[in-house]
Amino acid sequence: MSDQPGTNKINKQADLLVVNHLKKYFPVKTGVLKRVSGHLLAVDDVSFSVKSGETLGLVGESGCGKTTIGRTILRLTEPTAGSVNFDGKEVFDLKGDALKALRRDMQIIFQDPYASLDPRLRIGNSVMEGLEIHKIGNKQDRYQMAVDMLKKVGLEDYHSRRYPHEFSGGQRQRIGIARALTLKPRFIVCDEPVSALDVSIQSQVLNILKDLQDEFGLTYLFIAHNLGVVEHISNRVAVMYLGKMVELADRDELFRSPLHPYTQALMSAIPIPNPKLKRERIILKGDVPSPLNPPTGCRFHPRCPIAVAECALKEPPFVEKKPGHSVACWLA
Amino acid sequence: MSVTPATQTRDTILEVKNLKTYFFTEDGVVKAVDGVDFSVKAGEVLGLVGESGCGKSVSSFSILRLVGVPGKIVEGEIFFEGQDILKLSKDEMVKMRGDRISMIFQQPQSSLNPVFRVGEQVAEVLELHKGIKKKEAWARAVELLTLVGIPDPKKKAYAYPHELSGGQAQRVIIAMALALSPKLLIADEPTTALDVTIQAQILDLINELREKTDTAVILITHDLGIIAETADRVAVMYAGEIVEFANVEPIFEKPLHPYTQGLIGSIPVLGNVVARLEVIPGLVPNLIDLPPGCRFEPRCLLRQKYGLEVCARREPELVEVTKNHKVRCWLYTDSDEHSAPLKVE
Numbered sequence: 264m265s266d267q268p269g270t271n272k273i274n275k276q277a278d279l280l281v282v283n284h285l286k287k288y289f290p291v292k293t294g295v296l297k298r299v300s301g302h303l304l305a306v307d308d309v310s311f312s313v314k315s316g317e318t319l320g321l322v323g324e325s326g327c328g329k330t331t332i333g334r335t336i337l338r339l340t341e342p343t344a345g346s347v348n349f350d351g352k353e354v355f356d357l358k359g360d361a362l363k364a365l366r367r368d369m370q371i372i373f374q375d376p377y378a379s380l381d382p383r384l385r386i387g388n389s390v391m392e393g394l395e396i397h398k399i400g401n402k403q404d405r406y407q408m409a410v411d412m413l414k415k416v417g418l419e420d421y422h423s424r425r426y427p428h429e430f431s432g433g434q435r436q437r438i439g440i441a442r443a444l445t446l447k448p449r450f451i452v453c454d455e456p457v458s459a460l461d462v463s464i465q466s467q468v469l470n471i472l473k474d475l476q477d478e479f480g481l482t483y484l485f486i487a488h489n490l491g492v493v494e495h496i497s498n499r500v501a502v503m504y505l506g507k508m509v510e511l512a513d514r515d516e517l518f519r520s521p522l523h524p525y526t527q528a529l530m531s532a533i534p535i536p537n538p539k540l541k542r543e544r545i546i547l548k549g550d551v552p553s554p555l556n557p558p559t560g561c562r563f564h565p566r567c568p569i570a571v572a573e574c575a576l577k578e579p580p581f582v583e584k585k586p587g588h589s590v591a592c593w594l595a
Numbered sequence: 596m597s598v599t600p601a602t603q604t605r606d607t608i609l610e611v612k613n614l615k616t617y618f619f620t621e622d623g624v625v626k627a628v629d630g631v632d633f634s635v636k637a638g639e640v641l642g643l644v645g646e647s648g649c650g651k652s653v654s655s656f657s658i659l660r661l662v663g664v665p666g667k668i669v670e671g672e673i674f675f676e677g678q679d680i681l682k683l684s685k686d687e688m689v690k691m692r693g694d695r696i697s698m699i700f701q702q703p704q705s706s707l708n709p710v711f712r713v714g715e716q717v718a719e720v721l722e723l724h725k726g727i728k729k730k731e732a733w734a735r736a737v738e739l740l741t742l743v744g745i746p747d748p749k750k751k752a753y754a755y756p757h758e759l760s761g762g763q764a765q766r767v768i769i770a771m772a773l774a775l776s777p778k779l780l781i782a783d784e785p786t787t788a789l790d791v792t793i794q795a796q797i798l799d800l801i802n803e804l805r806e807k808t809d810t811a812v813i814l815i816t817h818d819l820g821i822i823a824e825t826a827d828r829v830a831v832m833y834a835g836e837i838v839e840f841a842n843v844e845p846i847f848e849k850p851l852h853p854y855t856q857g858l859i860g861s862i863p864v865l866g867n868v869v870a871r872l873e874v875i876p877g878l879v880p881n882l883i884d885l886p887p888g889c890r891f892e893p894r895c896l897l898r899q900k901y902g903l904e905v906c907a908r909r910e911p912e913l914v915e916v917t918k919n920h921k922v923r924c925w926l927y928t929d930s931d932e933h934s935a936p937l938k939v940e
């Protein structure tokens with residue numbers, strides 16, 4: 264079904280990462296005494312897996328919990344409940360050296376590469392930082408590895424001696440990628456890596472990410488709000504709404520036959536660069552509700568164009584409706 | 596400034612001629628807008644598209660005369676309904692901005708006054724520009740908030756801007772525009788800060804506004820999808836200049852300029868998966884230190900393909916190569932040192 268070579272191979276491959284019933288609630292403090300007055304349900308009982316060598320796209324609007332999932336998997340944020348298994352290891356149980364070893368295997372690329380680069384460090388030194396922390400090679404080896412990695416993302420030798428402010432947004436993103444890759448990780452969370460870039464630069468970075476995946480056999484969790492980008496890069500795609508996963512399927516299956524009304528609305532809302540295409544657009548009413556006080560039942564029901572009475576009362580379970588295609592909707 | 600109906604069916608309401616807006620910085624002169632010509636007809640949507648820094652916003656700021664130090668309009672004329680905007684007094688310009696030209700920016704909160712209730716702000720517009728009495732203005736403001744789809748408008752009229760979501764704030768701005776029925780609305784990345792489902796609502800609203808009031812819209816965006824779905828005519832900008840100008844269909848079906856072609860090829864289009872996206876190599880030029888010839892020359896793959904020498908030496912002009920389709924590129928225009936390798940029927 265897919266025009267992406269290797270998709271079939273990936274489908275048969277083992278899960279590298281398994282996320283089970285993951286929850287992350289942020290306490291909300293109010294008043295002068297800063298008492299905890301409630302919880303923000305950033306991620307609320309989410310389960311999925313990522314296969315070795317695949318790209319799992321994670322889409323949804325701002326605040327739906329995408330970034331929090333990525334950060335919790337990497338233990339940059341501690342979970343409220345649930346488990347993450349990476350290559351047989353329980354990530355939330357790891358401590359000390361075992362946790363340090365895991366950090367070599369799992370890396371992250373951010374939306375704003377500038378914020379993640381130390382402005383006082385030359386790029387070469389920034390890129391080799393991880394190698395230093397993990398005491399890999401001697402100083403000279405490390406510098407050489409950093410320069411090699413910079414070349415892989417299309418930068419030159421001399422760039423390693425420059426400072427972050429001397430680079431454009433696209434170049435900084437390449438530096439961020441080089442930096443994430445020096446430790447030869449197996450799994451990378453890409454959190455909106457091209458959202459801040461101009462279109463012509465976006466495609467440069469997307470192509471680099473694909474090339475590196477082929478070369479190093481990387482596994483990506485690719486977070487983005489741009490559906491076109493996600494469709495282009497992913498093997499499978501998961502859709503989130505207000506802390507919940509509402510749909511998950513193979514890329515082509517999801518984009519051809521989306522089952523969840525939110526996924527359908529999201530797709531119809533994307534403007535397509537073809538003026539001849541006249542589409543019927545599903546315009547959702549209202550704003551995205553707050554994760555502080557999410558709606559009862561199905562969280563999408565107040566905006567859902569096909570909701571029935573039941574939707575406001577009972578939360579729909581996330582179930583496999585077709586092989587490999589799961590959805591959380593009473594009517595799907 | 597109306598054009599004879601025989602040649603064009605609609606009146607031209609805005610005409611920008613050879614506009615140059617420069618910024619005089621410590622590092623040198625930034626030629627942000629460097630000789631831009633375009634016109635807008637009543638009731639149409641003119642799309643202005645290009646990557647960040649290409650001069651879209653400075654063009655719109657120039658039309659509104661909102662360019663501040665160290666920026667300056669150094670050359671050009673801007674005719675709005677026949678009047679040269681650049682010759683108006685400050686007071687006349689303020690009145691023009693309120694009465695006949697409205698604007699929407701990317702950050703709606705920045706166009707609202709943080710210390711006044713949104714209902715007051717809409718009402719004030721009505722009092723100032725339409726001479727409506729205070730009490731009536733408030734009632735009319737609530738009506739307008741209802742019209743643009745603000746939930747619970749009677750209550751929300753008492754809200755302060757920070758209490759609104761980005762989408763709601765953008766609606767309030769549109770309500771103000773509606774209050775004035777302006778001749779021209781300049782919308783600068785009006786949905787860039789919003790989520791897609793909210794973006795769809797706002798674009799819908801802008802379309803409604805235009806149908807109800809026959810307002811012309813200059814829609815500025817980097818999103819080619821929005822352009823394709825909203826604009827009637829399109830100007831593609833690159834490094835301070837318009838490089839291609841045509842009706843929306845030919846821009847997407849037969850883009851002529853190598854930059855436009857590259858831009859269209861580099862977006863991942865929903866429902867149309869390609870193995871590899873096209874890439875425009877390199878970076879946009881520094882506007883202080885522009886290439887001597889065509890500004891796109893250092894990144895242009897077609898120049899290499901056709902072995903054009905002239906591109907590195909001389910700047911092409913924006914030329915109408917086929918009816919209503921202008922392009923700035925030596926591939927389509929002869930010079931005294933080369934003959935154009937491509938012809939357009």
Ligand SMILES: Nc1ncnc2c1ncn2[C@@H]1O[C@H](COP(=O)(O)OP(=O)(O)O)[C@@H](O)[C@H]1O
Pocket residue numbers: 289303305323324325326327328329330331332554
């Ligand atoms: N450290 C934090 N404290 C409180 N709330 C947070 C924190 N980090 C994220 N959030 C909230 O969690 C929700 C989900 O955020 P996030 O994971 O960043 O979503 P996304 O990446 O989809 O934008 C949002 O409402 C956000 O404001």
Ligand code: SF4
Pocket residue numbers: 852853854889890891892893895896897898903906911923924925926
């Ligand atoms: S003028 Fe030459 S360099 Fe410029 S876009 Fe045309 S072919 Fe390319």
Ligand SMILES: [Mg+2]
Pocket residue numbers: 326329330455
């Ligand atoms: Mg995020």
